[in-house]
Amino acid sequence: MKVYVFKSLPPFLWGYTRDIRAMWAMEECGIAYETVGLDCGPNGLQDETWYEPISPFKQVPVIDDNGYILAESGAILLYLAEKSGKLIPKDLQPRAQVYRWLITSLNNIEPFALPVLFADLQGDSNPHMKAQRPWHVEILARFLGPIDQMLAKQPYLTGNDFTVADIILTCVLRELRKNEILPKYPNVEKFRQRCQERPAFVKVLNAYEDRLGIPRGSAL
Structure with missing residues (x-):
């Protein structure tokens, strides 16, 4: 599964972006994923025109599950839970x-x-x-x-x-x-x-900081 995330951010956004939610859920659910990084300037993703067919609002995160594209963090988390059978009750x-x-x-x-x-x-x-x-x-x-x-x-x-x-x-x-x-x-x-x-959150936040190239703890 692919997940579109940020690979650069202005400092005032460190630790606030919603790609953290998707990756955290994937880690908790045991779903293997690869990240596709996007650069975000002070005004967002306005220059990423290739991203429009994937995310018409140019928002992050988006997941690509073998060709099935889904945006919106809440919908993504429910999809991951339902797909894996974890983090959500069966009844x-x-x-x-x-x-x-x-x-x-x-x-x-x-x-x-x-x-x-x-x-x-x-x-x-x-x-x-x-x-x-x-x-x-x-x-x-x-x-x-x-x-x-x-x-x-x-x-x-x-x-x-x-x-x-x-x-x-x-x-x-x-x-x-x-x-x-x-x-x-x-x-x-x-x-x-x-x-x-939780270990999954710690792992995701460390990877998030490494991807952004910022000191450990900057996004905590």
């Missing part, structure tokens, strides 16, 4: 809970986490986004508070088993890892650290 109702939490992470948490990240990255250069930051933090509390209470009683989102939903949420939480928000939710932060200690 419908517990499997639906994995869908639920994966969708919650992408639909309810990330839309507010990303503006916080952008506000922090852009600072005074974008006063509008900076002014909106407290509102986004307030909305995040609506979701992170109940999740924090839930994670006080169980190690992962759906209970005792690590799933692709945990990969997605961990990677979304990484968008907040350098600000003041996560320490307010100690069980959420412990969850993030617990997931990042």
Whole structure:
């Protein structure tokens, strides 16, 4: 299986890109893969015209499973789990809970986490986004508070088993890892650290840093 990933990035994007999600899931699922690296400048992949038939939005990651092309990190992770029979329950109702939490992470948490990240990255250069930051933090509390209470009683989102939903949420939480928000939710932060200690994540992040040619720990 091929996975399209970044091989160069501006420093402000180190460790935030979504190719980490796909490779982490592949490692956890035991799926052999090869990476196809793309260069990303400050304005994205605008010059990669050959990539348009593969990814019309010019986004990363994309997987190529023997000619079957799939984009969007959430869809990719569910596909990998279903294909391998790992990181997702076999029975419908517990499997639906994995869908639920994966969708919650992408639909309810990330839309507010990303503006916080952008506000922090852009600072005074974008006063509008900076002014909106407290509102986004307030909305995040609506979701992170109940999740924090839930994670006080169980190690992962759906209970005792690590799933692709945990990969997605961990990677979304990484968008907040350098600000003041996560320490307010100690069980959420412990969850993030617990997931990042998994050997598959460590392997992927090390390979990610090596591919970008950046010092060890720069993307952590």
